[in-house]
Amino acid sequence: MSRGGWDSWGKPARPVERVELNFGGTAVHKALTNISAGTRIDDSLFIAADEDCCIDRLSLTGGQWAGHTTFELRNLLDLEDEEAEADLEGLAAEGHWLWAVGSHARTRNKPEKQAGETIDLDKLADLKDTRPRCLLARMPLVRTATGWEPVREDGNRRAGMLKQNKHGNALMKALKEDPLIAPFTRIPAKEGGLDVEGLAVSDHRVALGLRGPVIATHAVLLELLIEPADSGKLKLAAEPFKRLLAMEGLGIRDLKKCGGDLLILAGPTTGLSGPVALYRWRGWADDPPHDAAKVRLHRPERILDLPFGRGVDHPEGLALWDEEHVLVICDSPAPGRIDQETGAISADLFRLPV
Secondary structure, three states: OOOOOOOOOOOOOOOOEEEEEEOOOOOOOHHHHHEEEEEEEOOEEEEEEOOOOEEEEEEEEOOEEEEEEEEEHHHOOOOOOOOOOOOEEEEEEEOOEEEEEEOOOEOEOOHHHOOOOOOOHHHHHOEOOOHHHOOEEEEEEEEEOOEEEEOOEEOOEEOEEEOOEOOEOHHHHHHHOOOOOHHHHHOEHHHOOOEEEEEEEEOOEEEEEEEEEEEOOEEEEEEEEEEEOOOOOEEEOOOOEEEEEEOOOOEEEEEEEEOOEEEEEEEOOOOOOOOEEEEEEOOHHHOOOOOOOOOEEEOOEEEEEEOOOOOOOEEEEEEEOOOOEEEEEEEOOOHHHEEOOOOEEEEEEEEOOO
């Protein structure tokens, strides 16, 4: 482990515990192999899979994370296309609100998923519509007998989002006009294009981590000032702020607010199996951006080097467990993590360095 040093990658940290997440049933739930985000509030663990349009919840009962419940986004939000994949990549629980963000990414048809060994050139060159993935929303959380639950309305609190439109939403429109980010909005995510992965919230200040692009080897953190209306609709109160993070060429895979600090899960910007680390930006909550026309460079501290596999076990989601521990959930999990008979997947709990 390296404590802020930039000399080499240290020996991967060992988890202090493996936590079993029980989705139940014999069918392989999408979340078992495509988990992209997580967040915990008390005895409720919310999880998102990046090939769906819903949020899953597990509840802590008798020392086990089980009682799987699915919340369909179409029942909570006014989506432009209720059946399209939202590609959720970040979750955050703040002040009894559940926030969610989609990747805002463009994608390309995958050659390996086509029949035979060839693919039509026009089909390969065609980029898929990104609008359903342009999602930034918050939903009220209410307490029920089985745990915390996102709802459309709770008294004068109403679920809402940045309105989806022909541009995607107001954030995507701003990024398409941004001198730094605009060129990357026309490129597929896995080829270095725009890819939002990670969400942290402090009052009306929202941080979005970008897996891509990486600018001159520096990761990009977007910060938004969000203005909620009484109707629940969200609006951008200012143009997005950009901040550069020195993390040895890695992109951002997830974010979590930890007290006044920001925990940053960093990893490869493409589908490669490569170094993964956890960084801490100390005092982030008290260090807001001030000038949208200038980009400031920050150097968060690398606190944990995390284990990863080759083709499997890609750390993708963070859930703050308590002030001393963080849960790391893997996308493309190794077969040994999954119990297909019970519908369970295991995640790793790490102790945060003092």
